[in-house]
Amino acid sequence: MATINANFLSNIRETLSSEQIIEDITRRRAFGTDASFYQLIPQLVLKIESEKQIQKVIALAHKFNVAVTFRAAGTSLSGQAITDSVLILLTTNWTQYHIKDNGNLISLQPGIIGADANKHLLKYHRKIGPDPASINTCKIGGIAANNASGMCCGVSKNSYYSVADMTLVLADGTLVNTADAFNVELFKQSHSAMLNNLSELAKSVQNNEELKQRITHKYRLKNTTGYAINALIDYNDPLDILMHLMIGSEGTLGFISNITYRTYPDYQHKASGLFSFSTAEQACLAVTQLSHCPVDAVELMDQRALNSVKGQKGLPDSFCDQANETTALLIEIRGETNAELIKNIAQVKQVIDSFTPIQSINFTQDTALSQQLWAIRKGTFPAVGAVRETGTTVIIEDVSFPIENLAEGIVRLHTLFDEFGYHEAIIFGHALAGNLHFVFTQTFNNDEEIKRYDNFMQKVTQLVAVEFGGSLKAEHGTGRNMAPFVELEWGETAYQVMQRIKEVIDPKGILNPGVILNKDKNSHIKNLKEMPHADPIVDKCIECGFCEPVCPSKTFSLTPRQRIVIWRRIQQLNSKSALSQDEKSELVELNKNYQHLGIDSCAATGLCAERCPVGINTGELIRQLRGNKLGKTSQVIAKWSAEHFSVLNTGTALAFNASGKLTDLLGKKSVNNLGETLHKISGSSLPLWHSKWPAKAKSCPTHISPISDKNAPKVIFFASCASRTMGPAIDSTDRRSLTDVAHSVFTKAGYQVITPNKPSDLCCGMPFHSKGAAEVANNKGQQLIHMLTELSCNGEIPIVFDTSPCNLRIKEIGTTLPIYELTDFCAKFLVDKLAIVPKQEAVALHITCSSQKAGIAGSLRYIANACANEVVEPEDITCCGFAGDKGLFMPKLNESALTTLATQVQGKCSKGYSNSRTCEIGLSKNSGIDYQSLIYLIDEVSFSTSS
Structure with missing residues (x-):
């Protein structure tokens, strides 16, 4: 394997920031796998932010003869998204779209997930033609580059037949936009030789009746073997030919930076x-x-x-x-x-x-x-x-x-x-x-x-x-898998046409070499992926990447697929009786980097299991690894903390009380600057203090709320440790505690509210569970279940948890008690007992990962839509990344998960709502609007029907 050209590398360092250049073995190996059974480790991984950057990088690759491969979601099944040279990735910038002609056309950047394109078209009752099984994960760039189809797409609705226009970057870095007449004219002048060659090639194919008939026969079937040489008989204009050759070319002829699709009816x-x-x-x-x-x-x-x-x-x-x-x-x-x-x-x-x-x-x-x-x-x-x-x-x-x-x-x-x-x-x-x-x-x-x-x-x-x-x-797609058999399927004449296409469009052969056309007849059995034993929790992983879109750390550290890939490699090297010097060095690096990239930066929300075809929760592996690293001292501290939980509650509440007073005294800007400085100089050992920190919560009432009707329904309300200690932020318009607001709503609806005695001792165990102290977490959760069993008279009275993570955690431990999350209970039993006048301003809604896993997302949407005339649910944000206290000590995880939040809600929404106090802190900090529990919204717009 040749090293990367030094001149190319030095020019790349001048073109891209250091954050866009990945050279460490851990992350390079993480990108060395796609959904296929091949593996190649890139020597360099580049994260590209714009068309100008992709043009510059490709031009440099052309100049210095460096092979480059483009990767979208990495769900490729034939090995076309991996390389042992330079791998090019797209940042989150590539998700712009434009809908035209009342939804009949949609222009898409390559970083948009296929299913999201259909979401954008939903109100027009239209959809894009391709519908691959991986549509919830794969991206438009990959769909077009592989001519992916699917169950309903058939032959007639794939990218080849539904493409209307395209912006592409060729092997020399030239950009051509087929929808821009001026750009097209310049391109015709600068690349007349290429276009003339394509015209001549088309004429030769059209004049070969036998080949023409073979092409017609082959494309009455679904066919992505080789290049789309039907373009040579379907079109005469060389630019049309070029655009259609790009479809299914798997990044071997150019980079598709934008594509406009004709859409199709989506009958309901x-x-x-x-x-x-x-x-x-x-x-x-x-x-x-x-x-x-x-x-x-x-x-x-x-x-x-x-x-x-x-x-x-x-x-x-x-x-x-x-x-x-x-x-x-x-x-x-x-x-x-x-x-x-x-x-x-x-x-x-x-x-x-x-x-x-x-x-x-x-x-x-x-x-x-x-x-x-x-x-x-x-x-x-x-x-x-x-x-x-x-x-x-x-x-x-x-x-x-x-x-x-x-x-x-x-x-x-x-x-x-x-x-x-x-x-x-x-x-x-x-x-x-x-x-x-x-x-x-x-x-x-x-x-x-x-x-x-x-x-x-x-x-x-x-x-x-x-x-x-x-x-x-x-x-x-042909990929590496069928590259040796393209000539077998198509015959010598057609294969020579394909070779000529590659020579005309990519004369230096720098774009994804080895894919589609490969002289090595054994390439399909080379660079085969090993799947060593890693851990029973993740051994069933097929590395498809379906988990990646919902992972909050995907742009910050590693994804679930990548965590498994690296852990497999670590275990493989550990199991070897003897290691080479290179393997020894690699193992040291992997172990060192995995602590942060794999273990510490994982939110461990388990959303990955919701998308995984075989139900793998990578968070379980990470929690296990965290537990394995807990020494005796840490175990003792965890046990002491659980046994003296009220002391921790009191200390935490005092800290938030001091934070609130200092924020009020110093002002938000000073607090934000001071917090950033302290966090940085402490090496992140101190939490990131900022103005959206909660103030101290008021003490929870420990009585039965006064309801005149003695036959009124009863409900047990359990306030989580988060809401017992964390009140609203200092600048919130409604400074009441979540417990006070919940009592208000229950009282309006005619419920008697029962709260546990000494709630500060109680906890579902989540703080210990997330850090890997499984036994302590389970014991704490069982203690709470025992108390609730007695208080509810063995489940005769429904129990309501005020935040979604605690509700989910206690159910995961296992209980038959009638336990509900607050919003879910309101949706099912309470809201119809209230008179509601919906809020006129648009509000933002965040569905927490624990709500998604618990299956109560529908209840949050129901409540939000009942209480507000317009609800904005930001796209592509499935988890806030706050992950317990990680949002305090590792704020970049939180920021990464919410990268696009502010642009989606600022200036559009008056407030935001969710159902987890810690998540609301991160949402408020990264959005520019206040987030609170949905119960605040219910209370604001509701009235008692008996008053």
């Missing part, structure tokens, strides 16, 4: 049904007929796929354990109106019934039931990952058969699975496009296993590409 009336047929042939014959019907998606699952998700909600056992030949179809139908949907269902049902399904879940418009059906389909891939042996990787291949050969293709693939011992392999796919995914597990830890995989793939490629004339890659 829809129904789903699941139907099982006795053989693959019967199912595929049905698919052929369904292709002429008004269906949006037809997903095929073989019997092994259904068996893999046996017991999943919504799937009757009768669908499982059938004969191996049995094949199921999951079908979705949509309509512009309900009447049209009903008509479409009747037409489709007639076709299905003619093929006599042996099992049926008939079409339903019930949203919950439909979601269950689609969860069955989406659960098949992770089901294989969840049962794989440690040390193996999950491989998902992606082929397309002509639809008339689909049934035989399924049977022949099953034969190959049995021949090569892939007995766990399953098949599912997008049947209307003849697109099949097959999933199996593979280890690469010895030559025999690598040879098994190679022999299997040699037979698969012959079967699909040669025997049936299908596509070896239908939607996952």
Whole structure:
């Protein structure tokens, strides 16, 4: 592996800030993996903030012959987002969008997550064409560069067919915007040779009738193998040809810095049904007929796929354990109106019934039931990952058969699975496009296993590409995985055309070398990723990256995927009997850096588990590692703290009391400056003091609130240690404690409020749990549960926790008591007992990570929308990153998680609301508006119906 050109590196240091240049082995290795089964460690990682910077960096790479690879979300399945040279990443700056023509067009920067593009179009009832399974994670740059499609996209709605305009940066750093006539004219002058070469190439292809027919045949299927040479017969204008060649080029021809899509209707009336047929042939014959019907998606699952998700909600056992030949179809139908949907269902049902399904879940418009059906389909891939042996990787291949050969293709693939011992392999796919995914597990830890995989793939490629004339890659991109087989599929003439395209557009070959076109016929079995044992908590990780969008530390340190990648490497090196000098040096660096990047900076919220296909909570691993590092002294301190919790409460309250008085005396600006200075000179051992710190909370009442009606409903109200010690900020307009406000609302609604005696002794255990003191945390939580059991008369009286983290923590410990979070209780039992006059000003709403995990996000939205005419829920902020006390001692984690908050709420919202006092501190500091508990909003706009 060659070193990075010194002149290139020195110029890069002049162009980018030090924060944008990553050179340490820990973070380089963290970016050395994508969702594929390949691994390459970049020598340099660059974080790019603007078009001008990307132009400059690419121009320098061109000048000094340095290979560069572009990476969006890193969900690539064929190894196209990794490199052993320079890896280019995008910062959070690349998320601008512009909607045109009443939603018929949308212009997107490459850093926007696919699902967010559809959120922007929601009010227009439109959507982008591509709908890959990774749409909640993958980004527009990757969707376009890989020509990703999906379940409903088919062949006609992918990026190739829906692109309207594009801004791209070529291999020499030149930028061309196809929507800017002046820019286009300059480009035609400066790059006339390139455009002329493309025109000549197009003419030669169009004049070759045999090749032209082959291209036409190949693209009636889903096909992402090689370059999109259909552009050479679909267009004559060389700029149109260039733009369409960029689609699916996987960063080997240029960088897409903006793309404008034509959008499609997103009909809200829809129904789903699941139907099982006795053989693959019967199912595929049905698919052929369904292709002429008004269906949006037809997903095929073989019997092994259904068996893999046996017991999943919504799937009757009768669908499982059938004969191996049995094949199921999951079908979705949509309509512009309900009447049209009903008509479409009747037409489709007639076709299905003619093929006599042996099992049926008939079409339903019930949203919950439909979601269950689609969860069955989406659960098949992770089901294989969840049962794989440690040390193996999950491989998902992606082929397309002509639809008339689909049934035989399924049977022949099953034969190959049995021949090569892939007995766990399953098949599912997008049947209307003849697109099949097959999933199996593979280890690469010895030559025999690598040879098994190679022999299997040699037979698969012959079967699909040669025997049936299908596509070896239908939607996952060629990458490194199928690069050696492009010529096999396309033939020598077409392959030479592709080589010529690369020579014309990237003559020096600096853009993502080894991807799509690769002279090494064994490149698919080189640089294979090892999956060593790390810890049972994370060993099932398939490194897909689905966890990353919700991680608060993703731009600050490492993501959950990267924490697992590095921990695996550390454990791998630790397990070796002898290390080379380079490995010894690497291990020292990894251990040193992992303490901050992996352990200390993890918020450990567990949101990653919500997105993980196999349910991995990386926060559990981090808490375990924190616990392992707790020495005897720390354990003693934790135990003493738990036993003398009221003392800690008192000390904390006194600190906040002093903070409030000093802020009032010195003023906000002085306090912020002083706090920053003290935090810095203490080496972050002192918390970051600022003007949004809470003042001391008033003492909690310990009585039953006076209600004249003795038969009034009772509720036990438990105030968390945070709200017992932390009152509102010194400049808050409403200085009452959260407990006072909650009592006010309960009283208006006619509830008798019971509060525990000596609440300062009580705690759910969260502060100890987050620091890894698991036993102390559990004991403290059990103490609270015991007290609440007695106070509630074994659960006869409902119990309300005032903040979401405590509510979630006590439920995670385990109890059958009727425990509710305050907002959730209000939504379910209280708000309808109040008269509400909604607030006229727009308010901001933050859904805490604990609320998301507890499944009560809907209650927060319900309350907010009932109490305010306009509610702004900032995009791309899933966790505030305050994480207990980390927002005090590691404020950059909090700032990183809330980077875009201020621009989304300032000048738009009068106040912000949430349901965790600590989160509200960080939200207030980083937003420019005050955040308080939603109970303050309820109290402000509500009146007793009896008054």
